[in-house]
Amino acid sequence: MKTVYSDEHRHQDGKAELIDGKLMPCFEMPRRADMILARVKEVKLGEVIEPDDFGIGPVKRVHKANFVEFLRGAWDLWVKQHGAYDALPLNWATRGMRTIEPEAIDGKLSHYSFDAGTPITAGTWRAITAAANVALSGLALLAKGESGAFSLCRPPGHHAGSDFYGGYCFFNNAAVAAQAFIDAGARRVAVLDVDYHHGNGTQEIFYERSDVLTISIHADPKQEFPYFLGHADEAGAGKGTGFHLNLPLRWGSAWDKYEAALAAAMTKLIAYEPEAVVVSLGVDTFEGDPISKFRLRHEDYLRMGQAIAKSGKPTLFVMEGGYAVEALGINAVNVLMGYEQAVRR
Ligand code: 6XA
Ligand code: ZN
Numbered sequence: 001m002k003t004v005y006s007d008e009h010r011h012q013d014g015k016a017e018l019i020d021g022k023l024m025p026c027f028e029m030p031r032r033a034d035m036i037l038a039r040v041k042e043v044k045l046g047e048v049i050e051p052d053d054f055g056i057g058p059v060k061r062v063h064k065a066n067f068v069e070f071l072r073g074a075w076d077l078w079v080k081q082h083g084a085y086d087a088l089p090l091n092w093a094t095r096g097m098r099t100i101e102p103e104a105i106d107g108k109l110s111h112y113s114f115d116a117g118t119p120i121t122a123g124t125w126r127a128i129t130a131a132a133n134v135a136l137s138g139l140a141l142l143a144k145g146e147s148g149a150f151s152l153c154r155p156p157g158h159h160a161g162s163d164f165y166g167g168y169c170f171f172n173n174a175a176v177a178a179q180a181f182i183d184a185g186a187r188r189v190a191v192l193d194v195d196y197h198h199g200n201g202t203q204e205i206f207y208e209r210s211d212v213l214t215i216s217i218h219a220d221p222k223q224e225f226p227y228f229l230g231h232a233d234e235a236g237a238g239k240g241t242g243f244h245l246n247l248p249l250r251w252g253s254a255w256d257k258y259e260a261a262l263a264a265a266m267t268k269l270i271a272y273e274p275e276a277v278v279v280s281l282g283v284d285t286f287e288g289d290p291i292s293k294f295r296l297r298h299e300d301y302l303r304m305g306q307a308i309a310k311s312g313k314p315t316l317f318v319m320e321g322g323y324a325v326e327a328l329g330i331n332a333v334n335v336l337m338g339y340e341q342a343v344r345r
Pocket of ligand 1: 115225284320
């Protein structure tokens with residue numbers, strides 16, 4: 001399997017996030033991608049290629065223009081107001097307030113975000129536009145006939161919605177790729193999100209549509225971030241009703257529970273008969289993950305890849321979360337190797 005990778009991800013290198021009541025060094029760090037790339041090379045997964053530049057057009061197919069322009073200009077506005085250190089929001093609109101976009105940059109950050117863990121830095125724009133190109137270049141490999149491809153995106157994307165960022169995500173790389181499949185003529189695409197956290201952004205983007213099936217297996221939002229989406233009764237709206245599936249699992253879940261949820265996900269996915277599958281590949285389900293509470297082990301990721309291969313459809317793996325940095329390469333690449341082993345059989 002080929003991997004698409006760009007060094008541009010290094011430009012997203014936030015200093016701190018607010019977590020557990022403390023300002024801590026960012027868990028979402030450049031070394032994550034280094035570890036995964038090193039493992040790709042170590043096991044000789046396949047060629048590593050640079051992305052092509054698709055411009056901002058495909059990003060704007062899933063994100064609103066005002067949001068894209070906010071992200072493009074946010075750093076400069078922030079520096080003018082405060083100086084050149086990372087931008088974090090501090091407060092949010094809640095019930096009974098209004099959602100008019102403020103003029104001041106601090107208000108704009110609040111307006112377009114949903115957490116205080118996602119710093120906008122000097123290099124955020126460079127990194128997020130590159131990550132979208134990495135996703136789109138993986139898609140191009142499938143279009144050329146590859147049965148699988150790996151887009152080593154960083155920062156991740158699945159929490160980013162049509163006009164909001166958060167959870168370390170700015171542009172929704174998986175959604176950009178899924179939409180590009182549709183725009184290239186595909187009638188049905190499935191997005192399977194195996195990250196520990198609910199893919200709230202992906203769900204929001206496609207919630208009223210039936211041409212993109214979204215499935216997410218994740219920690220129950222009653223217990224876990226992002227808290228306000230990802231419940232089992234969310235199945236889509238309007239034309240999208242029945243085309244979105246949430247499989248929340250409780251804290252402490254290990255492979256036995258996960259395997260059953262993944263089997264249910266694959267049954268739904270296969271019945272949909274998609275022309276391609278996009279996997280939001282987070283490995284923060286690992287037992288050693290510092291911010292998560294599932295208990296998957298190294299070997300479970302091979303099984304996960306094998307199960308995903310059951311669709312028999314071209315599959316694009318898009319990197320999402322995972323913060324047990326030293327184990328990240330093994331876990332992420334195990335999914336890809338499990339997939340390849342099953343496809344070749
Ligand atoms: C709290 C947790 C952010 C989760 C980011 C993630 N700030 N999402 O891994 O998939
Ligand atoms: Zn996650």
